[in-house]
Amino acid sequence: MKRRRGGGMSRVLPALFVVLWSSGFVGARAVLPYSEPFTFLALRFGLTALVLLPVVLARRAPVPHGGSFFHVVVAGLMVHAWYLGGVFFAVDRGMPAGLIALIAGLQPLLTAALALPLLGERPSRRQWGGLGLGLIGVIMVLGEKLAPQGDTLFSGFGLPALGGGLLALVGLTVGTLYQKRFCQGVDLGMASFLQFTVSTMALLPLAFLLETRTIAWTGEFIAGLVWLVLGLSVGAVFLLLLLIKRGGASQVASLFYLVPPVTALMAWALYDEPLGPLALAGMAVAGTGVALAARR
Template sequence: METNNRSNAWIPWAFVLLWSTGFIGAKLGLPFIGPFTFLAIRMGLTLLCFGALIACFRPAWPGLAAAKHQWACGAMLHGLYLGASFAGIKLAVPAGITALIVGLQPILTAVLSWLMGEQRLSRMQWLGLAIGFGGALLVVLGGKGLQLGANPGLWLTVLALCAITAGTLYQKRFGQGVNPLTGAFHQYLAAFLITGVLALGLERGDAIHWNAQLALALGWSVLALSVLAILLLMRMLKDGEVSKVASYFYLTPGLAAVQAWWLFDEQLSLLAVVGMLLAALGVALVLQRLRWRR
């Protein structure tokens, strides 16, 4: 068993590396398509992929009550979270800053869990909360300063943070006990309906400029993120690695910022870089030795 765990040690790192490219794919494709149209196509293609996997493995389908919980999770985790963050990127919020803000999800989740009496926080974790929040503030101020703060896209990114946090807490309480393949199918179905309605309502007259870059962004988002990354997460759940991978998530904003600098020349000031490092430290402190009440 120990040898098997060592042989699978690459899985959490591969998952986080893939996950960090999520907003890079958005930045790559959104110049040629509306954010909700992009997501509706992505969700539709993802449904086809998971439908094929379900046809191969034939897992059990959840009952109606459990399916409703998966729909709610999908609406928050994939529909509202991705919809708001992609719309923010469309409104010129840098991909690195978007990744940093939504990367604070473990901190917000920890605070809300503490308020609901489900989790105890140590003094070191409270220090992490303060450091993480201060780091995020420095990143925002060091990116485009007050001009970015006046951008409505920034508030959409904050909405995305709230959506992924609420979805995480909801799934923890109501979304357990469902086969990962059929559960993901139901979640993506809800996200497809939400993004499809938003695309039809807000972007019906917008042109789609098909080209190789847009096709690459869609293909990567579907195969690498919505399918491969989720399958890696399923494997981690099977191997009992989900608690460990949480500690790797603080790397995601930094990886995304480096990728955005390399691909799109997104510049971060020294103040923003210091803030990103502080935010990573804060999240790491919060994630250490969380103690959940039974």
């Protein structure tokens, strides 16, 4: 019975993670009309830390000391402040949610390339094939968004947004590898609390220096804030840390190939973004690639 439950959880947790993580890109589009990016992220991270504080205190989770504390802080700054700062900056500068998801979807190949020198993990030929197939599927899903139009680099945005997306990709990739290499054995709840706390402290100066810190407290903004705090910052991030702890870096990273297709589905359902036959075929290709790359 234990094996069955473990096998079932190993299938449910990655699927749940993909759905939650994908909703974050759509959530960014929902809240940014009412708040500037760094202001919103500082608020989101601060609220998440407050939500996690009583949980950590009730569990009496041990605080990491010395080098472990430093590693948890560094990993948190990369996975939260650096990565999400780049994502929200790019969306705020006009990049579509689906396209920033595509850029983040390049993470599996970058992770696989860095996993050997940093973690000693050597992806198999089958895994490399799955990663390549997943990349093809992702490009098929969002390929129509890559055509230049007018005087912009892409449709509706320029170099600053692209730079934010690429910085987000690097932050997420290096952050997950760093988490896998240096943060094993640290309580997940305490690690999350510390990481969101230091990420709040990192983004507050940017909000004060670069933004007006004006927020329109509409019903849509409040709903988006609640979801991004509870569903994303608590739920999805906890699942990511758990999956990193339990699996290989390349296997976990391959799940990010499913994020752009699922994000495209959500954007189609919520914002009527186009989703044609090529995109549907790309979803099938990306899913096949992930199945190959994630298989042990």
